[in-house]
Amino acid sequence: MKHVDTEQRCKRILYAIVESYVDSAMPVGSRALSQRFRWSMSPATIRNVMADLEEMGLITHPHTSAGRVPTDKGYRVYVGSLLEPRHLTKEEESLISKVVSRRYEDFEGLMQNVSRAIGMITNEVGIVLTPRLKxxxxxxxxxxxxxxxxxxxxxxxxxxxxxxxxxxxxxxxxxxxxxxxxxxxxxxxxxxxxxxxxxxxxxxxxxxxxxxxxxxxxxxxxxxxxRPGFLRAEDKMYFDGTAGLMSHPEFDDMKRARSFLKLFEEKQDILDVFNEDMEAEGVKVHIGKENACKHIQDFAVVTCNYKVKDRAIGALGAIGPTRMEYGKVISAVTYLSELLGKALEDLG
Amino acid sequence: MKHVDTEQRCKRILYAIVESYVDSAMPVGSRALSQRFRWSMSPATIRNVMADLEEMGLITHPHTSAGRVPTDKGYRVYVGSLLEPRHLTKEEESLISKVVSRRYEDFEGLMQNVSRAIGMITNEVGIVLTPRLKxxxxxxxxxxxxxxxxxxxxxxxxxxxxxxxxxxxxxxxxxxxxxxxxxxxxxxxxxxxxxxxxxxxxxxxxxxxxxxxxxxxxxxxxxxxxRPGFLRAEDKMYFDGTAGLMSHPEFDDMKRARSFLKLFEEKQDILDVFNEDMEAEGVKVHIGKENACKHIQDFAVVTCNYKVKDRAIGALGAIGPTRMEYGKVISAVTYLSELLGKALEDLG
DNA sequence: GATTAGCACTCTAACATCTAGAGTGCTACT
DNA sequence: AGTAGCACTCTAGATGTTAGAGTGCTAATC
Structure with a gap:
C-alpha cells in the first residue's frame, strides 16, 4: 500500500503553511498548497490534513472561507522541530561586516551598529543590551x-x-x-x-x-x-529598525504600531525578557502568548546571549510580528552574538 | 460706517482657521467659523475673506467642496505675527518637574528625561542634543x-x-x-x-x-x-515620543509614518537643523517646505538653544506634523531649554 | 482504508451606484 | 460693504452586486 506516514505529512503541510504565510502574509488555501507540492496531493487531501492541524490547535481560520493561518502553537512546532538550521548567505555576512566594522571606534558605536545590522538583515527590530557590568x-x-x-x-x-x-x-x-x-x-x-x-x-x-x-x-x-548604582543601572538597550518594520502589513493598524513603539519607550518589558534569557544557553524564541508580558503577546522575540571568554555577559536579539522569518532571524542573531563577543574580547 | 479694518479681520479669520484646524485636523468651513465668532460675521462674508486669504497663499482647498486648510505660509504668518506668547500651565510645569527631577543622577538620564518631557507635553517628538563639547x-x-x-x-x-x-x-x-x-x-x-x-x-x-x-x-x-574625534563626534541626540505621535491622524498613511521614523534612524538631517539653529537667539520654527532637507518638508521643527553661563552650548526642540500646537510647543521648548541650562549649571 | 472529485455553501474584497450634507462661488439685494 | 439665496460640486458613507477563493461534506475511486 502506498500509505504515507501521516505524521510526516502533517509536518510537511504545517511547514509549508508557515513558510507560505510568512512569505506572503496571506492566509494559505488548500489549492495553493497543492500547487506548491506540485499536485502530489490533491487540495481535498490537504483540506483533510488541515482540519486535523486545526484540531490540534496549530492553525486557524480568520473566517469560514479564508485560508489557514498558523497559531502561536503552530509557529512553536515549526521553530522547534520543523525548521532546519541555516546559515547566513555570503551577501548577508558581507552586509554585516560593512555595518559592523571589526575595528570599532567606540563602545557605543559598536552596540549601535550591531543592533542596526540585526535590523537590516532580519527586517525586524534589532536589539542589543550592554554587557552586565557584574x-x-x-x-x-x-x-x-x-x-x-x-x-x-x-x-x-x-x-x-x-x-x-x-x-x-x-x-x-x-x-x-x-x-x-x-x-x-x-x-x-x-x-x-x-x-x-x-x-x-x-x-x-x-x-x-x-x-x-x-x-x-x-x-x-x-x-x-x-554605592547604589555603582555597578548597576547600566542596563542600556540599543535598538534599530523600527522604520523598516513599518513596512510589515501587520502594522497597517495604527493601534498596533503605536503599542509596538511604546515598547521601546518603556523598555522595561523588553529588558525583562532579555535579562531572563541571558542565563540560558543559545538562542531562545518567544512566540506571541508565550511571552509573560502582555504587551509583547502580539509579537515574537528572539534572543541570544553573547560571551566574552566563554562567560555570558550580555544579550541581543530581535523583535517583530509573530509572522517572521524565524530561520533567518535565528541565524542572524546567532552570528552577531558571536561577532559581538569576539569584538569585545579584542577590546579587552 | 461700520466698516471694520479688513486687514484686522483677515488676521482674525486666519487665526481662527489655524486654531480650529490644529485642534480638529478637519478642513474648516465658513459656517463653522461663523459660529465660532458667534455669528458676528455671516458665512458668506467669511467666504469672501477666505477667498482673499487663498489668493495670498495662506490657505488652500483639498478639493472644491471641502473647507480650508492652512498652508505652510499660513502657519508662518500665524506663528510670526498672530500667535500671542503663552506660558505653560501649572499642571504642565508640575508634570515636567516630575519627569525631570532637579536632582538628576546622571547626565544621560537628564538628557533622556528632558526629551521625554518635551514629548509628553507637546505630543510631538521631543529632541535634545548633547552640549557641543567645544x-x-x-x-x-x-x-x-x-x-x-x-x-x-x-x-x-x-x-x-x-x-x-x-x-x-x-x-x-x-x-x-x-x-x-x-x-x-x-x-x-x-x-x-x-x-x-x-x-x-x-x-x-x-x-x-x-x-x-x-x-x-x-x-x-x-x-x-x-586627535580626530577627541572633541567632536559627541553629536548625540536623544529623542522620545515617537509612540505618542502615532496617534496623530496624519500618520494613518503608513508611508509617512515610515519616512518619519526613518528620520530618527538616520539622524543626520535632524542634527543639521539643530546645529544650524544653535547659533541664533531664542526659539526658531521651521515649517514644512521651509526646511532645507526634503525629508523634513512634510513636518515642522521647533528648536531652541540652551545656555550655561549665558553661552549657548546645545540645542533642543520638537518635531511633528506641520499641524501642531505651535503655542504650546514653543512655550514647552523655551521652558525646558532654561530648565536644562540651569540643571547643567548646577552640575558644573 | 486512504485518497480524490464534485458540489453546495459561505464569506470577502472589489466595484458600482446612490444619497445626504457640507462647502463653495456667484449674483442680487440691503 | 455686507448678507442672503441659490445652483453647483465633491466626498464620505450606505447599499447592492458579483467574482473568486476557500471550505466541508459525500460519494466515487484506487
Missing amino acids: RTVFKQIEFIPMDSSSSRVLAVLVTGSGIVRNSLLELEEDLTKAELFRMSEFLNQELEGLFLGDIKNHLTRRLLQERDSFYAFLKKAISIFS | RTVFKQIEFIPMDSSSSRVLAVLVTGSGIVRNSLLELEEDLTKAELFRMSEFLNQELEGLFLGDIKNHLTRRLLQERDSFYAFLKKAISIFS
Missing part, C-alpha cells in the same frame, strides 16, 4: 578628585571588555589625595581579573583576615563598591 | 595608563557642565608615567576655565613663546587635543 572582569580603577577637598571624586572603572564607566562619588568621609592614591593602587592590585560581581564578597572575606588601620581602609573600599 | 569650559583632565608601556592611555576629560568624556589614546610616542602626570598637571593649570574650542589656539600661541625642552612637551599636548 559579569565583566575588573581591570583598573582610578579616582579623580573633582575639587580640592576631595569630597567629590570621579571614579573611573575600566573593565576587561574595554568598557569604561564613570561614576561621581560624593564621599562623606574625607579622603586625602594620598589616601585615594593608595586606594586605587590597592584595588588595582587586589582585584585584577575578578568579576565585578564578586568584588564585594572578595573584599568582605579579606576584611575578616585583617585588623587595625588596614581594617578601616578596607571598609572604605567596600563602601565604594556598595 | 562650547563648554575645560575643568580637568587626567590620564590613565591602560598598560605598562603607556602606549594606550585613557584620557578622562571633565567639563564645566559636569560632562565626563573618555577617550582612548593610542600614543605613538611613548610617554612615561611621570611625563603623563606632568602633562595633566600642566594642562589642568594652564587650561582652567578655557572653552574647549579655544584650547588648541591657546596652546599654539603659548608654543610661540616657548622653546627648548618645554617646546617638545607643548607639542605633545597639542597633538593630544588635535
